[in-house]
Amino acid sequence: MAKGPVIVLTGTPGTGKSTHAELLVNESPIPLRTINVSEWVKERGLYEKYDEEWQSYTVDEDRLLDELESIVAEGGLILDWHSCEVFPERWADLVVVLRCDHSKLWERLEKRGYPLKKIQENNEAEIMQVVLEEARSSYPPQIVIELQSETMEHLETNVARIVEWIKQWSTNQESS
Numbered sequence: 001m002a003k004g005p006v007i008v009l010t011g012t013p014g015t016g017k018s019t020h021a022e023l024l025v026n027e028s029p030i031p032l033r034t035i036n037v038s039e040w041v042k043e044r045g046l047y048e049k050y051d052e053e054w055q056s057y058t059v060d061e062d063r064l065l066d067e068l069e070s071i072v073a074e075g076g077l078i079l080d081w082h083s084c085e086v087f088p089e090r091w092a093d094l095v096v097v098l099r100c101d102h103s104k105l106w107e108r109l110e111k112r113g114y115p116l117k118k119i120q121e122n123n124e125a126e127i128m129q130v131v132l133e134e135a136r137s138s139y140p141p142q143i144v145i146e147l148q149s150e151t152m153e154h155l156e157t158n159v160a161r162i163v164e165w166i167k168q169w170s171t172n173q174e175s176s
């Protein structure tokens, strides 16, 4: 049996996934490991090509899934990525979709030094709730939650809510 749940933490770039993941690792009642999938892809060369203009990698999805499979099976994992439909449905115990007002998101991505068209593309995706729709069409509705991530208060309440969910997950495992 897995020692901990697998949480897919998703959302448009800049919505706060890594910030949430870091706090969750510190505050979780059971040990969690977090994988920033974009970084993981870069470090392990799990991509087909790099696009200079868009400053983005085309991920080799088959290799990515192969490499993640055994880690996911151990449980106790946060998968932090802006895409969630690539992962098999059976992997996730919880899918958290972070949302942010688009003007705030624009500022965050500008600070990150993204090229203008990449900011525009992500901003549009957030307005059209692309990631949320992706999550809803890839996973059962009862495991998908949408959380606002615009303020520090949101950050705190979101993390507290997910920590409560982890506690409940643990209790359910013990009694099953």
Ligand SMILES: Nc1ncnc2c1ncn2[C@@H]1O[C@H](COP(=O)(O)OP(=O)(O)O)[C@@H](O)[C@H]1O
Binding pocket: 011, 012, 013, 014, 015, 016, 017, 018, 019, 020, 108, 148, 149, 150, 151, 152, 153, 154, 155
């Ligand atoms: N809820 C929030 N309130 C205020 N600032 C936030 C919040 N979430 C993220 N940020 C800030 O937005 C920026 C992007 O966050 P980050 O966690 O790197 O996003 P992602 O991992 O989704 O790309 C960071 O500067 C972070 O401090």
